[in-house]
Structure formats: structure tokens, C-alpha cells
Amino acid sequence: MKIVAVDPFYLKMPNITTDADGTQDTLVVRVRTDEGIEGWGECDASPLVSLATYCCPMSHGNIINIRQSLVGEVLRGSDDILRLHDKILRNALDIQQIDHAYSGTDIALWDIVGQKLKRPVYQLLEDQFGFSSQGIDHPKIPYASVLFGDTPEATFQIATRLKSQGFKAAKFGWGPMGQFDEKYDIELVESAREGMGKSAQIMIDAGVAWGSDYKTAYDRAEAFSQYTPTWLEEPLAPEAIEAYGTLSSLNPPIPIAAGEGSATFRMAEDLILNGKVDYVQIDVGRVSGITTAARIRQLAEQQGIQYVNHTFKSHLSLAASLHVFATNEDFNLLEYPADGSELSQKLTTEKLEVGTDGQVRLTEKPGIGVNIDLHTIREFLVSVKIELNGTTIFDHAVL
Amino acid sequence: MKIVAVDPFYLKMPNITTDADGTQDTLVVRVRTDEGIEGWGECDASPLVSLATYCCPMSHGNIINIRQSLVGEVLRGSDDILRLHDKILRNALDIQQIDHAYSGTDIALWDIVGQKLKRPVYQLLEDQFGFSSQGIDHPKIPYASVLFGDTPEATFQIATRLKSQGFKAAKFGWGPMGQFDEKYDIELVESAREGMGKSAQIMIDAGVAWGSDYKTAYDRAEAFSQYTPTWLEEPLAPEAIEAYGTLSSLNPPIPIAAGEGSATFRMAEDLILNGKVDYVQIDVGRVSGITTAARIRQLAEQQGIQYVNHTFKSHLSLAASLHVFATNEDFNLLEYPADGSELSQKLTTEKLEVGTDGQVRLTEKPGIGVNIDLHTIREFLVSVKIELNGTTIFDHAVL
Numbered sequence: 001m002k003i004v005a006v007d008p009f010y011l012k013m014p015n016i017t018t019d020a021d022g023t024q025d026t027l028v029v030r031v032r033t034d035e036g037i038e039g040w041g042e043c044d045a046s047p048l049v050s051l052a053t054y055c056c057p058m059s060h061g062n063i064i065n066i067r068q069s070l071v072g073e074v075l076r077g078s079d080d081i082l083r084l085h086d087k088i089l090r091n092a093l094d095i096q097q098i099d100h101a102y103s104g105t106d107i108a109l110w111d112i113v114g115q116k117l118k119r120p121v122y123q124l125l126e127d128q129f130g131f132s133s134q135g136i137d138h139p140k141i142p143y144a145s146v147l148f149g150d151t152p153e154a155t156f157q158i159a160t161r162l163k164s165q166g167f168k169a170a171k172f173g174w175g176p177m178g179q180f181d182e183k184y185d186i187e188l189v190e191s192a193r194e195g196m197g198k199s200a201q202i203m204i205d206a207g208v209a210w211g212s213d214y215k216t217a218y219d220r221a222e223a224f225s226q227y228t229p230t231w232l233e234e235p236l237a238p239e240a241i242e243a244y245g246t247l248s249s250l251n252p253p254i255p256i257a258a259g260e261g262s263a264t265f266r267m268a269e270d271l272i273l274n275g276k277v278d279y280v281q282i283d284v285g286r287v288s289g290i291t292t293a294a295r296i297r298q299l300a301e302q303q304g305i306q307y308v309n310h311t312f313k314s315h316l317s318l319a320a321s322l323h324v325f326a327t328n329e330d331f332n333l334l335e336y337p338a339d340g341s342e343l344s345q346k347l348t349t350e351k352l353e354v355g356t357d358g359q360v361r362l363t364e365k366p367g368i369g370v371n372i373d374l375h376t377i378r379e380f381l382v383s384v385k386i387e388l389n390g391t392t393i394f395d396h397a398v399l
Numbered sequence: 400m401k402i403v404a405v406d407p408f409y410l411k412m413p414n415i416t417t418d419a420d421g422t423q424d425t426l427v428v429r430v431r432t433d434e435g436i437e438g439w440g441e442c443d444a445s446p447l448v449s450l451a452t453y454c455c456p457m458s459h460g461n462i463i464n465i466r467q468s469l470v471g472e473v474l475r476g477s478d479d480i481l482r483l484h485d486k487i488l489r490n491a492l493d494i495q496q497i498d499h500a501y502s503g504t505d506i507a508l509w510d511i512v513g514q515k516l517k518r519p520v521y522q523l524l525e526d527q528f529g530f531s532s533q534g535i536d537h538p539k540i541p542y543a544s545v546l547f548g549d550t551p552e553a554t555f556q557i558a559t560r561l562k563s564q565g566f567k568a569a570k571f572g573w574g575p576m577g578q579f580d581e582k583y584d585i586e587l588v589e590s591a592r593e594g595m596g597k598s599a600q601i602m603i604d605a606g607v608a609w610g611s612d613y614k615t616a617y618d619r620a621e622a623f624s625q626y627t628p629t630w631l632e633e634p635l636a637p638e639a640i641e642a643y644g645t646l647s648s649l650n651p652p653i654p655i656a657a658g659e660g661s662a663t664f665r666m667a668e669d670l671i672l673n674g675k676v677d678y679v680q681i682d683v684g685r686v687s688g689i690t691t692a693a694r695i696r697q698l699a700e701q702q703g704i705q706y707v708n709h710t711f712k713s714h715l716s717l718a719a720s721l722h723v724f725a726t727n728e729d730f731n732l733l734e735y736p737a738d739g740s741e742l743s744q745k746l747t748t749e750k751l752e753v754g755t756d757g758q759v760r761l762t763e764k765p766g767i768g769v770n771i772d773l774h775t776i777r778e779f780l781v782s783v784k785i786e787l788n789g790t791t792i793f794d795h796a797v798l
Contacts, residue, residue: 010787018460022493025458046462046494048455048785049448056447059424061417063445093607093637094421095445096662096685097496208492238492239665242672263495266638270669273641286495386447387784388409 001075001116005032006067006105007397008054010047011380013341020147020174020207022312023337023344025382027051028372029104030397033075037115040372041107042317042347044285045100051384053092053101055394064091066102077117078128081109085291099263099288106289107320107368114367121290121323121368129294131327138329139359140322141169142336143203145312148175152184152191159195159202162338168358169201171335173233178209178220186223193227201333203257205233212240214247221252230333231257231279238267244275255279260310262287268296272303281335283310284320293324297331307331314340314347319362319370322352326362334360346376374399400474400515404431405466405504406796407453409446410779412740419546419573419606421711422736422743424781426450427771428503429796432474436514439771440506441716441746443684444499450783452491452500454793463490465501476516477527480508484690498662498687505688506719506767513766520689520722520767528693530726537728538758539721540568541735542602544711547574551583551590558594558601561737567757568600570734572632577608577619585622592626600732602656604632611639613646620651629732630656630678637666643674654678659709661686667695671702680734682709683719692723696730706730713739713746718761718769721751725761733759745775773798 012025027047032038043050054066069091073084085106092098110121117124125131144167149155155172162170172192177185192202204224210216217235224232232254236243238261247256255278262268263286271277280300284293300307308331309321318337325331336354337344348370352360363369377399386394411424426446431437442449453465468490472483484505491497509520516523524530543566548554554571561569571591576584591601603623609615616634623631631653635642637660646655654677661667662685670676679699683692699706707730708720717736724730735753736743747769751759762768776798785793 012456016457016459018457018463020460022459025456044493046452046455046458046496048787049451049494049496052448052451053445056445057411057424058415058417059445060415060421061419064417093660094443094685095448095496096499097445097448097494100495239663241665241669261492264638266640266669270640270665270673274669274673286493383786383788385786387782387786388447389782 001033001035001037003031003070003073003075004034005397006054006070008051008104009377009396010051010382010384011343011377012382013343013380021341023340026313026343027104028377029108031105031108031112033112037112039108039111039115039367040316041104041111041289041320042285042313043100043104044283044313044317045103048384049097050101051394053095053097055386057388062093063095066092066105070105075109075112078113078124081106081113082128082291084109085288089288100286103285103287103289106291107284110290111367118366120362120364120366122326122362125294125323126327129298138326138332139355139357139361140334141332142167142334142354142360143169143171143201144338145171145335146339148172148177148188150176152187155188156191156195159192163196163200166354166358167338169333170196171203171205171233173205174207178206182220182223185220189224189227189229201230202227203231203233204229206235208234208237210235211237212243214243217247218250218252221254225253229254231255233257233281234260241270241275244271244277248276257281257308265292265295269299272299272305277305279306279308281308281310284324285313285317290320290324297325297328301328308333309335311335312337314344315351316348316368316370316372318352319368322362323368336360343376343380346373349373400432400434400436402430402469402472402474403433404796405453405469407450407503408776408795409450409781409783410742410776411781412742412779420740422739425712425742426503427776428507430504430507430511432511436511438507438510438514438766439715440503440510440688440719441684441712442499442503443682443712443716444502447783448496449500450793452494452496454785456787461492462494465491465504469504474508474511477512477523480505480512481527481690483508484687488687499685502684502686502688505690506683509689510766517765519761519763519765521725521761524693524722525726528697537725537731538754538756538760539733540731541566541733541753541759542568542570542600543737544570544734545738547571547576547587549575551586554587555590555594558591562595562599565753565757566737568732569595570602570604570632572604573606577605581619581622584619588623588626588628600629601626602630602632603628605634607633607636609634610636611642613642616646617649617651620653624652628653630654632656632680633659640669640674643670643676647675656680656707664691664694668698671698671704676704678705678707680707680709683723684712684716689719689723696724696727700727707732708734710734711736713743714750715747715767715769715771717751718767721761722767735759742775742779745772748772
């Protein structure tokens with residue numbers, strides 16, 4: 001097969017707010033081949049900045065855009081996906097946005113190769129990365145990923161609703177957490193626990209509230225521990241690796257999770273080796289796709305920590321995320337977007353539904369295994385046109 | 400003062416090649432205030448991708464563009480520059496390109512505050528960061544920064560020319576280095592040494608040739624050491640921090656330099672603490688400007704290694720770079736672009752000329768201390784227009 005087209009599409013809801021809700025817009029990428037097979041992927045990134053990475057003029061040998069590097073390339077199997085991953089990142093060595101922007105394309109390439117070989121992506125990854133072949137009969141516990149309510153009462157209501165929907169685990173994040181005082185933070189956690197009930201798992205996402213202040217992060221971990229959360233997530237800024245390391249050395253009474261800010265393998269490796277987190281949370285839509293995410297899964301296995309997805313997008317991203325770690329029985333948690341926008345809910349024609357046992361499984365469909373709904377793309381499409389000196393260098397492709 | 404406008408301008412040469420020559424295009428940023436003072440800065444980054452970071456629509460509270468965060472803000476002194484640096488990076492937490500894109504603006508803000516207070520930027524930095532006040536009577540040895548010739552013979556010719564121009568130090572990089580075999584690599588270094596003469600300093604820039612292969616990097620360091628280069632630069636990929644650490648532990652016979660790929664404080668910190676480089680090379684046009692570069696200078700001082708600028712742009716970038724470390728006597732080397740394009744040569748109305756003693760000094764002019772040539776901007780301007788759903792969200796500002 002040859003790659004004949006690489007087309008990003010910018011989709012958005014009519015109204016966008018400052019809420020930490022990543023489903024308000026998105027960038028999806030369609031890759032087409034000369035055999036008629038097409039694949040799709042999704043980035044968790046600024047749509048316009050990422051789209052520019054597909055069409056920016058060459059500046060020199062280290063700033064070459066994704067389309068220019070990719071169109072015309074041969075794609076036979078997963079070896080080629082890794083080769084192209086190296087090539088694109090090398091050609092864009094000096095484009096900082098490259099990892100966010102390329103994520104959607106890398107996912108689409110895995111989708112295409114899976115369709116071509118009639119195999120689900122998790123099997124291709126087993127072969128390519130030598131993951132122990134345990135199959136996928138390791139269903140994951142989906143945790144609803146929601147924002148804290150604006151108050152403890154509102155948080156209690158959200159938690160109660162999630163419990164009634166059957167969720168046995170839920171992560172509460174951002175919103176007022178860390179914005180007022182310790183007492184308020186504790187009340188938020190208490191409300192989440194009370195709403196979800198004693199037997200549920202709850203996770204607390206502090207939304208980088210305490211910067212590099214590991215002391216406050218430790219104090220909160222101690223204060224929250226009476227409510228037995230599974231983890232305290234991103235108490236510190238993504239940059240604050242030294243502070244994460246110090247926090248870890250203090251042995252906080254609840255595990256620490258982080259990693260959604262990782263755009264490169266090294267950022268995750270740095271967080272694991274030097275930040276010494278207990279859970280590493282990887283977004284395939286930011287870390288240059290499935291290829292790098294799979295390498296981070298390998299590292300997590302070597303280091304004996306737990307890999308978890310970070311997903312706050314559609315079920316296309318959710319399925320792509322799950323292929324990376326479906327075959328590891330110990331990696332048993334799945335971030336499961338529960339409150340997404342209409343756009344993210346309707347982006348795929350099928351979903352990874354929660355089973356009757358309350359768990360989530362991949363299917364054996366080839367490729368990523370979920371299909372894009374073109375009606376949704378048409379409904380939410382932002383028509384982007386970029387002109388340089390009067391010449392159009394980008395216009396959205398025909399759907 | 401209030402910030403009233405933040406305008407990026409994309410400039411390019413008529414023809415762009417794949418040569419590793421960063422002066423073929425550029426992005427300069429003009430910031431205007433309500434008191435009529437304006438400042439300028441330059442990014443070493445993809446112009447279009449960076450420009451998109453100034454105008455991309457909000458996606459949520461962590462993807463807010465630079466203009467939206469900055470226009471209308473108060474700017475009284477350097478405290479405000481640091482406050483705004485935090486704000487912009489926090490508002491763009493999920494825009495990977497933010498550090499490259501914001502660099503030009505941060506430089507422009509230092510330029511403005513210096514003009515307002517009638518003080519050169521290096522003095523503002525002394526006050527803000529508590530650098531020991533040694534003044535700037537510490538001229539730097541400029542090393543010409545050039546690409547290897549395509550052959551050892553061509554490299555010898557380049558070196559001979561630089562020597563005749565009076566350069567007592569020169570860095571040779573990229574081109575054929577690392578692309579063929581060890582013998583060829585050695586011949587390139589030998590030619591550089593012979594052309595420059597025995598008493599000159601030469602630096603070898605391997606242009607990330609050996610990826611994460613620290614063994615080959617060590618072997619080359621050993622093979623090159625007979626020509627006594629000051630350092631071997633970027634033998635490995637920016638990501639390969641573990642490999643840098645291993646290389647360092649092998650005690651190579653010549654010092655190792657790296658860091659131009661650093662877009663964040665942590666990337667430089669990681670390279671210093673874990674990669675254990677001997678020289679850290681920082682580009683103010685990539686690392687979110689002077690503010691972060693000054694913090695990295697502090698770290699280099701604490702760790703006892705040498706800070707060096709990375710500059711492959713105009714003398715606006717060169718002057719901005721020099722303000723960061725002018726006051727440290729031990730940081731005595733200055734990367735000095737010697738072969739830049741017409742665009743980069745003409746971008747400023749004055750240059751940091753090499754003195755009669757062969758060294759380079761800052762002046763005591765307020766701000767950055769060099770002025771932009773508006774004729775050059777008009778001559779090389781790329782008119783950028785971005786439309787979303789038929790509405791123009793970016794059009795280049797009036798000059």
C-alpha cells in the first residue's frame with residue numbers, strides 16, 4: 001500500500017467554555033491509501049496549532065510538515081509504522097507541536113494496517129513489541145472521569161448519579177480542587193466518597209493545583225487518605241519532576257499518579273524514573289500515538305508500576321488507548337469518559353460499552369475497531385483555510 | 400503600561416532548502432503598549448505553527464492563545480514579566496508549541512521594560528534573579544557557527560576563510576558528519592582543525608547523528624580527541640537522556656555539549672542532572688524566552704557547568720541571548736552566527752560586532768539594545784491569512 005492522503009479535520013461544539021473539558025473540540029485525522037483502506041485517529045491537542053503542523057512550509061531540514069514527509073510513503077505492516085514514526089519525528093525535530101499533531105496520524109496508520117491484515121491492533125502490538133501474549137480476556141474496570149462539581153454538594157450529586165449508573169469507580173478532578181483551602185479540598189473528597197459509597201474506587205485529580213509545592217501535595221495526600229482514594233493525580237505541575245521525586249521520597253499514604261502531560265517518551269520516562277510515580281497515565285492523542293504509548297507500557301512493565309490511559313475525548317481515542325494495554329492483566333483500570341460533549345458522544349458509530357459485569361473489553365474487530373460517523377464530522381466541522389501570500393496552503397478535504 | 404497589541408510576523412527567504420540553516424525564515428513578534436513603547440523578539444521555530452499559537456480558538460481552560468491571555472495586561476516591571484510568563488504557560492498548558500511560540504513575546508517584554516526603565520536587560524536580570532553583580536566587562540569569545548562543508552576539502556576551505564576573517568574559535572556541524580563512516584568523520588574534524596590552525600578553539604556539532612547509541616558517541620569522542628576540540632555537541636538525540644548519562648559515566652576524553660532542543664526548564668534540568676553534560680546550550684528563541692533561559696543559567700551556576708547560548712538566527716536573538724549570561728565571567732563563549740541568510744543579516748539595524756580584541760560585548764543601551772529594520776520586514780514578509788468558517792481570525796498587522 002501507499003499513503004495517498006493525510007487530512008486533518010477540526011471539529012468543535014458551538015460554544016466553548018474555560019471548563020477543563022477536553023471534549024468541546026477535537027482534531028481527527030484521516031489517512032487514505034491507494035488500496036482504498038482508510039484509517040482514522042484523534043489528537044487531544046489544539047486543533048488549529050496541530051493542523052498547522054500538517055501544512056507549515058519547510059523552514060530547513062528539521063522543520064518539515066507531516067503531509068510532506070508522509071504522502072507517497074509505503075505502508076506494508078507495523079515495521080513501516082515504526083519507520084515512519086521515526087522519519088516524521090526526525091523531519092520535524094524543531095517543531096515542538098509534532099508529538100501532539102502526529103498522534104492522530106499514528107493511530108490511523110495502526111488502524112489501516114490492522115484492517116489490511118484483518119487483525120486487531122492489540123495483536124499487532126503483541127508481535128511488534130514482544131508483549132507476552134495473554135490475549136484480551138482481561139476486562140478493565142472503567143472509571144468514570146468527571147470534573148468536580150463547583151461545591152461539595154454538587155460533587156455529591158454527581159457521585160450519586162454515577163453510582164446509580166452502575167459505575168464502581170470514578171475519578172473527580174479540576175474545578176474547585178486546590179483553589180480555596182484545605183478544608184474545602186477535604187470536603188470535596190468526602191462528598192465524592194459519600195456519593196459513590198464505601199465499596200467504590202475513587203480517584204482524586206488535583207489538576208496541577210500545587211505547582212512544585214510538594215509539601216502541600218503531601219499534606220493533601222495525608223488529609224485525603226481517610227477516604228481511601230486509589231490515587232492522588234497530578235498534585236504538581238508536569239515540569240516539576242524534582243518535586244515529584246521529593247514527594248515520593250516522603251512516602252505519601254496514597255499512591256501518586258501523573259503523566260497526561262507527557263508528549264514524548266522521555267517525559268514519561270523522566271516521570272517514572274525520577275518522579276517515581278506509582279501510576280503513569282498516557283494519552284495516545286498527545287504522545288505521538290500508539291507507537292510511543294506502547295513503548296511506555298513496556299517501560300512501566302519493566303519498572304513494576306501501573307500503566308493507565310488518559311482519555312478525555314471520543315471512543316475512537318478510548319479504543320486506541322485500550323489496544324495499548326489490553327493484554328496486561330495487571331493494568332486493570334480504564335479511564336472512561338462519562339460526561340463528554342455531544343460531539344464526542346456522536347463521533348463514533350459504536351462505543352466500548354460497559355459489559356453486564358461492569359467491565360469493558362475490546363472486540364476482535366480489525367484495526368482500532370470503531371468507526372467514525374461522517375454525519376457528525378459534517379455537523380461539527382470547522383472549515384479552515386490558510387493562505388500565504390495569497391496562495392491557499394490548506395483547505396479542508398472533501399469528506 | 401498596558402499591553403495593547405501582540406503581533407507575530409512571518410519572514411522568509413525566497414528559496415528554502417533542507418540545509419540545517421535556521422536563518423532561512425523566522426518569526427518575529429512585536430509587542431505594543433499604550434505608552435507607545437514597543438518591543439521585539441524572535442522565535443527559532445516553525446513560523447506558521449508558532450503563529451497559530453497566537454490566534455488558535457480556545458479549546459478549554461488549558462488551551463488559550465497568547466494574544467487572548469496577554470492583550471490588556473499590565474506591564475510595570477520585571478515582576479510582571481514573570482507573572483505573565485506563568486499565566487501564559489498555564490493558560491496554554493495543553494498547547495505543546497507554547498514554549499517555542501512564546502519565546503519571541505517574552506524577549507519583547509524584557510525589551511519594553513528595559514526601555515521604560517532606561518536600563519539594559521542584563522541589569523534587570525541581575526536584580527530579578529539575584530545574579531552576582533559583576534557588570535558586563537566580561538567580553539565573550541565569539542565562535543563562528545557554521546555547517547561542515549560537504550567534503551573534508553570544503554570544510555578546510557570554510558575553516559581557512561573563518562581564520563582569515565579573524566575568528567579564533569569556530570563550531571562545525573551537521574552536513575556529512577555521522578552520515579558515512581568513522582574515517583570520514585575524523586577527516587572532517589581534521590580538516591576543521593587544519594584550516595583553523597593549532598591555536599584556535601574548534602567545536603564539533605554532530606547534529607544528533609547517533610540517536611541513543613552512546614557507544615558510537617564515545618568512540619567518536621575518543622577518535623576526535625587528538626584534534627582537541629573544545630566539545631562534542633549533540634552526539635545523541637535530545638530525548639536520549641539516559642544515553643547521555645551513560646556516555647558521561649564512561650568519561651569521554653572531550654567534554655559533551657547539548658541543550659539546543661530544550662523547550663522547557665525541565666528539559667534543560669533533565670539534561671544537566673541526568674544527562675550530566677558539561678556545557679548546556681540554550682536557545683532563548685525556543686525555551687519560552689529570556690525568563691526561562693535565566694533560570695537555566697542559575698541552575699548551571701549551581702551545578703558548576705558552563706552555560707552557552709544556541710543562536711542560529713539574527714542579531715536580535717544574539718543580543719537577547721547574551722543578556723542572559725553576559726555578567727558571568729566564567730561563561731566566556733558566545734555562539735556567533737557567521738553565515739546567516741540575507742534576511743537574518745539585515746533584520747537588525749545594528750549588530751554585536753566583534754571588537755578589535757576579537758571579543759564581543761553588550762552595549763549599555765536600554766532594553767535588548769538592537770533595533771529592527773522595518774524595510775527588511777517588509778521585504779521578506781509572508782502575508783498570512785487564516786479563516787475559520789469564513790471568518791478571518793488572523794491577518795498580518797500593519798507595520
